Amino acid sequence: MPEYRITHQTVYQHGAPAGAAWQTLQLQPRQEPAQECLDFQLELHPAAPDLSTRTDFFGNTRHFFAVREPHRELSITSHATVRREAPALPLPGLSPSLSETRDRTRQSIQSGEGFLLEQYLCATPQVPLLPATASLADGLDPNLPVLAWLEQLGRRFDEAFTFDPTATTVSTPLADVWASKRGVCQDFTHVLLSCLRQHGLPAAYVSGYLLTQPPPGQPRLRGADAMHAWASIHVPELGWVDYDPTNTCFAADGHIVVARGRDYSDVSPTHGYFTGSYSPRLRVAVTVEPVA
Secondary structure, eight states: OOOOEEEEEEEEEEEEESSSSEEEOOOOOOOBTTTEEEEEEEEEEOOTTTTTEOOTTTEEEEEEEESOOOOOEEEEEEEEEEEEEOOOOOGGGGBBOOOOHHHHHHHHHHTTTTGGGGGGTTBBBTTTHHHHHHHGGGTTTTSSSSHHHHHHHHHHHHHHOOEESSSOTTOOOOOHHHHTTOOHHHHHHHHHEEEEEEEETTTEEEEEEEEOOOOOSSSSOOOTTEEEEEEEEEEEEEEEEEEETTTEEOOTEEEEEEESSSSHHOOOOOEEEEEESSSOEEEEEEEEOOOO
């Protein structure tokens, strides 16, 4: 099983001293059947003596801290070592059909056994259920095996959208992303979630990392050198199946999972407040490399 070393640095630089800072972090990779976080360390400058940790509703690890001294720069660096293997998947043609998947999901929710899946079918602030996004799947056969249906949807998505890191910001509305057909992994994941949920598939947002430099002979995936995002679809009897619309592929051993939620706002890697400073300059650097 491959092992990876991950370094993620976030630096806030202020034009004038910030009086204090309160921050929430979601940077620690998850423990999952196909993934084991072997080690995780945080470096904070200035130091934060009150660093605390808890697990949120979705099973993600959150860290909390406050800096109560004036500072011009806040540096947050995480170091992780992760063992990751490709999730086991059946051949796409052996999965239940889209229609069967929808019916079984609905029955599971109505019986109460799968009631938690309901939240992954609803609109969220960053994933409105736009009729336009639902139309992305127009004409696809609902009797196809659901994983084959998802592959066809992914190819259609890839033909329609262009990866463009200058086209959007973290707050760009989904309707604008749809209109321009340009964006980054966060935008593409939100568009796909909006489509999938309207077709009866519970779909979650996943944040994580990609291998910075792929093995020889393999293409470099879009979204490396930063946090990446992809979708996770619940299929009865199979569980959650991760699909990366930015790279038109199912998640493999190079997709390292950090957090899962309903949209980006549930899994933001850093979130917080400063006093005495406005619009700090943000710098982020990510490196993921195999352990020799």
